[in-house]
Amino acid sequence: MRIRTEKTFIIFSMIGFILLAFIVLPLAKIIFSHDLPTLVDTLAMPGVRDAIWLSIYASLLTAIIACILGTPLAYVLARKNFRGKSLVEAIVDLPLAVPHTVVGIGLLMVFGRQQIIGGLFYDKFDFRFFGTLSGVILAMLFVSSPFMVNSAREGFESVNQRMEYAARTLGASQFEVFRRISLPLARRGIVTGMILTWARSISEFGAVYILAYFVSFWDIRTMEPNIAMTAPVLIADQFLQYGLERSSAIAAILLLVCLSLFVILRYLSGRQR
Amino acid sequence: MSQITFNDVSCTLGKFELININAIINSGEFFVLLGPTGAGKTILLEAIAGFHTITGSIMIGDKDITDLVPEKRNIGFGFQDYTLFPHLTVEENIRFGLKYRNISSAQADRRVRELIAISKLEGFEQRKPDTLSGGERQRVTLARALVIQPEVLLLDEPLSALDEQTKEVLRDEIHRIISTFNVTTIYVTHDQTEAAMLGDRIGIMMKGCMIQVGTPTEIFYQPVNEEVAAFVGMENILEGLVTSSEEGITTINVNGSNLHVISTYDTQKTKTVRVCLRPEDIILSQTAVKTSARNLIKGTVTRLSPYGTLIRVQVDCGYPLTVIISRRSMEDLHLEVGSVVYASFKASTVHML
Numbered sequence: 001m002r003i004r005t006e007k008t009f010i011i012f013s014m015i016g017f018i019l020l021a022f023i024v025l026p027l028a029k030i031i032f033s034h035d036l037p038t039l040v041d042t043l044a045m046p047g048v049r050d051a052i053w054l055s056i057y058a059s060l061l062t063a064i065i066a067c068i069l070g071t072p073l074a075y076v077l078a079r080k081n082f083r084g085k086s087l088v089e090a091i092v093d094l095p096l097a098v099p100h101t102v103v104g105i106g107l108l109m110v111f112g113r114q115q116i117i118g119g120l121f122y123d124k125f126d127f128r129f130f131g132t133l134s135g136v137i138l139a140m141l142f143v144s145s146p147f148m149v150n151s152a153r154e155g156f157e158s159v160n161q162r163m164e165y166a167a168r169t170l171g172a173s174q175f176e177v178f179r180r181i182s183l184p185l186a187r188r189g190i191v192t193g194m195i196l197t198w199a200r201s202i203s204e205f206g207a208v209y210i211l212a213y214f215v216s217f218w219d220i221r222t223m224e225p226n227i228a229m230t231a232p233v234l235i236a237d238q239f240l241q242y243g244l245e246r247s248s249a250i251a252a253i254l255l256l257v258c259l260s261l262f263v264i265l266r267y268l269s270g271r272q273r
Numbered sequence: 274m275s276q277i278t279f280n281d282v283s284c285t286l287g288k289f290e291l292i293n294i295n296a297i298i299n300s301g302e303f304f305v306l307l308g309p310t311g312a313g314k315t316i317l318l319e320a321i322a323g324f325h326t327i328t329g330s331i332m333i334g335d336k337d338i339t340d341l342v343p344e345k346r347n348i349g350f351g352f353q354d355y356t357l358f359p360h361l362t363v364e365e366n367i368r369f370g371l372k373y374r375n376i377s378s379a380q381a382d383r384r385v386r387e388l389i390a391i392s393k394l395e396g397f398e399q400r401k402p403d404t405l406s407g408g409e410r411q412r413v414t415l416a417r418a419l420v421i422q423p424e425v426l427l428l429d430e431p432l433s434a435l436d437e438q439t440k441e442v443l444r445d446e447i448h449r450i451i452s453t454f455n456v457t458t459i460y461v462t463h464d465q466t467e468a469a470m471l472g473d474r475i476g477i478m479m480k481g482c483m484i485q486v487g488t489p490t491e492i493f494y495q496p497v498n499e500e501v502a503a504f505v506g507m508e509n510i511l512e513g514l515v516t517s518s519e520e521g522i523t524t525i526n527v528n529g530s531n532l533h534v535i536s537t538y539d540t541q542k543t544k545t546v547r548v549c550l551r552p553e554d555i556i557l558s559q560t561a562v563k564t565s566a567r568n569l570i571k572g573t574v575t576r577l578s579p580y581g582t583l584i585r586v587q588v589d590c591g592y593p594l595t596v597i598i599s600r601r602s603m604e605d606l607h608l609e610v611g612s613v614v615y616a617s618f619k620a621s622t623v624h625m626l
Binding site for chain 1: 319322323324342343344346348349350352354356358359360369370372373374417418421
């Protein structure tokens with residue numbers, strides 16, 4: 001028997017291994033440098049629990065809002081060619097290229113209390129974005145929206161357009177075709193988009209840091225107002241105040257939470273079909 | 274069941290186009306659109322269904338549908354690639370269009386059951402499309418299109434993705450199912466056999482134009498030009514000079530040999546003509562047998578090549594002739610390259626272009 005050597009693939013795999021190790025090592029180091037009692041103690045600190053809860057809660061709301069706002073645009077981009085389409089596509093991807101502190105500054109200059117939109121909300125409804133859950137969601141939505149739109153678009157593009165044609169000939173209006181054919185069939189892309197949006201949102205630091213360092217929000221666990229930092233902001237805060245030891249324990253918890261959610265969601269979205 | 278009328282239908286769609294299509298498809302007719310790939314057949318179907326903006330007009334019955342949205346046209350459409358909804362069961366697929374019809378659910382149930390029975394899909398009701406074979410999927414597609422009782426049925430190469438055996442069975446099935454409904458049908462194909470077997474009439478499309486419309490006999494024996502002749506398998510297209518035309522027989526000199534055609538020709542006109550002749554209308558023999566065929570010519574076999582289960586024989590008779598014979602005939606005639614044979618064909622089988 002002759003053993004075929006695939007040299008190219010062996011070398012490429014070895015190079016790839018460097019990258020994988022680069023990703024896994026720091027994360028593993030964070031998790032394994034703390035023993036369980038330390039983690040439990042850290043988690044017992046109210047500020048930590050609130051921060052992790054706020055991060056999960058805000059990023060989940062962001063994913064839902066991104067889905068509602070992003071799916072229609074994704075469908076248009078998947079189905080229609082029009083003048084200026086590449087400009088629209090560029091705008092969709094723009095958040096990927098803008099530094100996140102710049103995003104925070106920009107949002108503040110529109111949604112701040114004395115700014116164009118923020119002022120309107122403040123005057124009419126006494127509603128503030130700065131330092132609130134809404135501010136966190138704005139920041140998260142801005143940086144994560146490309147993932148939602150692009151994923152959902154891929155989902156819609158994978159649906160054979162003739163299938164939509166067939167549904168039209170059978171009597172379904174454009175919206176009915178969307179509701180009964182395109183949307184269910186693009187579900188995977190949309191769900192993937194929501195997972196990516198959620199993952200990107202929960203990890204957001206820069207824009208949130210500018211817009212809502214301390215976040216006042218209505219805590220649906222206690223049904224009372226609460227104030228907390230999001231987990232990434234808390235980690236930075238603790239790092240600057242107390243150093244690596246303390247911040248890395250919180251980091252370990254946030255990482256474990258994110259990893260477990262990530263694994264569960266990937267499993268769930270992979271199973272449906 | 275309605276007549277379809279095309280008035281000056283034109284449409285440009287990227288590199289495909291339709292140019293001034295004028296035709297009438299009779300009520301209840303099985304009309305085959307035949308043409309090479311890229312001829313615009315599918316665009317014409319999609320224009321009828323309302324997916325493209327056209328100039329000119331399309332009528333179904335006496336109703337102008339040119340500006341109607343697709344969902345208001347009441348057209349059944351069977352697409353080439355399977356467009357069954359993969360997330361719905363066979364039964365849900367068939368029922369899909371009935372949701373948009375004003376009928377009770379009891380009526381809908383009855384129609385779905387009827388279509389499932391006619392299409393021989395009993396037992397498949399709860400299956401998802403991706404568990405079906407190609408032939409089964411096409412039957413579901415057809416049932417889904419017919420259940421809405423369309424005025425017109427459009428089928429785009431429904432058999433092209435199937436293997437030969439399934440193709441043959443399904444071709445007859447499609448014909449049987451459609452005849453139960455007696456619906457005006459336009460069937461697109463690039464396959465002459467399908468066209469000949471299914472079509473009441475055939476329309477030849479090439480480069481966006483409707484070149485010829487006629488019965489299968491007219492299309493296959495009296496093509497209007499050389500392009501159509503070549504496309505429908507008139508492998509012998511010969512050029513010659515008219516030497517005489519009397520008593521309904523025109524004699525043409527092709528490379529020094531005389532060829533007789535049943536036709537009257539005005540000898541005052543240009544004398545160079547082209548004639549065509551189907552390869553299966555020529556008979557080969559070892560000796561100059563006297564038959565009723567007016568054309569008998571001696572030649573040499575230059576090439577033998579398999580043509581499916583048959584044999585294609587190239588004979589040089591002063592001009593090249595292509596003949597299709599059975600394998601058995603080839604053996605009986607002891608044909609090989611260099612053999613001398615006599616080719617005979619009736620004057621009535623030759624068509625002057």
